[in-house]
Amino acid sequence: MQKYIIGRLFWIIPSLLGMVTILFFAFQVLPGDPVRAIFSGEGASMSQEQVEYFRKLLGLDRHLIVRYFDWIWSAIQFDLGISTISGDEVTREVISRIPITATLVFLALLITIIISIPVGIFCAFYQDKWPDYILRIPALHSTENAGLLIWPIGLKHGRRSSLTSGTPKACCGLSRENRSPT
Numbered sequence: 001m002q003k004y005i006i007g008r009l010f011w012i013i014p015s016l017l018g019m020v021t022i023l024f025f026a027f028q029v030l031p032g033d034p035v036r037a038i039f040s041g042e043g044a045s046m047s048q049e050q051v052e053y054f055r056k057l058l059g060l061d062r063h064l065i066v067r068y069f070d071w072i073w074s075a076i077q078f079d080l081g082i083s084t085i086s087g088d089e090v091t092r093e094v095i096s097r098i099p100i101t102a103t104l105v106f107l108a109l110l111i112t113i114i115i116s117i118p119v120g121i122f123c124a125f126y127q128d129k130w131p132d133y134i135l136r137i138p139a140l141h142s143t144e145n146a147g148l149l150i151w152p153i154g155l156k157h158g159r160r161s162s163l164t165s166g167t168p169k170a171c172c173g174l175s176r177e178n179r180s181p182t
Contacts, residue, residue, distance in 0.1 A: 020072070033055075035058065035060065036051065078091050
């Protein structure tokens with residue numbers, strides 16, 4: 001058993017590296033220009049000179065492999081960059097959300113235990129009978145159920161999506177007024 005656990009723990013690092021590599025390259029092949037996407041909601045068109053300035057500022061003018069290894073090295077050092085939405089450090093934003101995330105995880109686990117143990121006992125008692133079949137349906141669609149439970153809460157708080165907040169600000173803390181490359 002101990003050998004199995006050590007083997008599983010060993011595979012965490014290659015799995016994480018594979019996952020972040022796939023994510024990095026998936027974001028690189030998205031259509032459109034990231035600089036124009038960052039500033040698209042602010043109503044002003046950008047000159048080509050401004051686009052080039054921000055591409056250089058964000059490091060988008062460098063080769064893809066160089067950007068990848070810089071990104072991995074920065075992530076290892078917990079430097080996740082600057083948020084294009086708020087203009088703050090991403091690491092600071094992630095850390096500030098840990099308490100609420102831990103609370104949500106704890107409550108979700110508590111609710112899951114409170115609901116699943118009685119339902120599991122009930123289904124075991126009526127194994128392969130109609131109550132068991134009926135209760136299998138929500139169990140198979142648990143991911144969709146979670147999204148359906150989050151959605152009304154987001155609407156109540158005035159958000160179109162529960163996962164987003166606000167509108168994009170200029171990256172690197174720059175406002176609309178000082179976009180020029182000078």
